[in-house]
Amino acid sequence: MFASKRLSKELQKLQGTLPPGISLISAENFEEWLMDIKVMDDNPLYRNEVYRLRFRFGSSYPIEAPEVTFVQDPSHPIPMHPHVYSNGIICLDLLDTSGWSPVQNVESVCVSLQSMLTGNSKNERPPGNDAFVRTNRQRPRDINFVFHDNKV
Amino acid sequence: MKVTILEWHAVAAWRWDAPADDVCGICSQPYDSTCPKCKYPGDDCSIVEGECTHTFHMHCIATWMQHDPKSQCPMCRQDFKFKGENVAQEPQGEEGRDVGEGAAV
Numbered sequence: 730m731f732a733s734k735r736l737s738k739e740l741q742k743l744q745g746t747l748p749p750g751i752s753l754i755s756a757e758n759f760e761e762w763l764m765d766i767k768v769m770d771d772n773p774l775y776r777n778e779v780y781r782l783r784f785r786f787g788s789s790y791p792i793e794a795p796e797v798t799f800v801q802d803p804s805h806p807i808p809m810h811p812h813v814y815s816n817g818i819i820c821l822d823l824l825d826t827s828g829w830s831p832v833q834n835v836e837s838v839c840v841s842l843q844s845m846l847t848g849n850s851k852n853e854r855p856p857g858n859d860a861f862v863r864t865n866r867q868r869p870r871d872i873n874f875v876f877h878d879n880k881v
Numbered sequence: 882m883k884v885t886i887l888e889w890h891a892v893a894a895w896r897w898d899a900p901a902d903d904v905c906g907i908c909s910q911p912y913d914s915t916c917p918k919c920k921y922p923g924d925d926c927s928i929v930e931g932e933c934t935h936t937f938h939m940h941c942i943a944t945w946m947q948h949d950p951k952s953q954c955p956m957c958r959q960d961f962k963f964k965g966e967n968v969a970q971e972p973q974g975e976e977g978r979d980v981g982e983g984a985a986v
């Protein structure tokens with residue numbers, strides 16, 4: 730009930746004007762929404778591509794972070810980024826339990842991911858991507874990410 | 882004697898001391914309305930201000946602080962401390978509100 734009241738407010742707003750490059754694709758219930766994001770500058774890594782994000786909300790959203798992943802389909806690739814695994818799982822402190830704040834929302838998460846891509850110039854996956862993608866059966870929220878940026 | 886009522890003013894309206902269009906950052910409901918857990922606005926669902934000046938529904942910030950082991954303000958990530966006497970303490974019985982600022986040590 731916490732989640733549905735808050736999400737219906739967010740939905741009203743998302744159906745109005747959104748920042749450039751961000752669009753609402755579907756929000757049929759208060760469990761799962763799809764959003765598209767597009768990088769607005771001319772970063773050659775992401776030029777002419779649209780990326781699809783799936784948001785999954787628990788009943789205590791926004792006290793708990795939503796689960797946010799990139800989803801792949803014929804017209805939506807998984808963006809190349811050192812924090813994005815090739816299965817769409819995103820390693821971003823904002824979405825981790827320790828970095829999440831309940832004043833964040835779907836729109837602000839989209840904006841953060843958009844700028845995370847905009848600022849990237851590395852055509853790379855996270856270290857250990859292949860092994861992670863092959864073996865991971867956990868939901869993103871259950872994974873204890875080691876934030877690569879903190880490593881030496 | 883007969884009294885004709887010429888005009889009638891509702892004086893029972895009240896609002897929290899916060900801009901009317903302001904919403905709680907946690908639940909997105911206006912401060913004039915309740916948090917998602919409550920039905921009736923008023924003392925049972927008050928708003929609180931932190932020392933950092935950010936305000937929330939008391940129930941919303943309490944839910945967050947239970948969840949967040951660091952008990953930081955969701956807005957600015959400073960430790961959230963209730964400001965002044967507008968605190969989430971249990972009412973101390975009669976006239977507990979008359980104590981001046983700084984009485985609670």
Ligand SMILES: [Zn+2]
Binds near residue numbers: 917
């Ligand atoms: Zn609230």
Ligand SMILES: [Zn+2]
Binds near residue numbers: 915916926927
């Ligand atoms: Zn309440």
Ligand SMILES: [Zn+2]
Binds near residue numbers: 931934954955956958
């Ligand atoms: Zn604050």
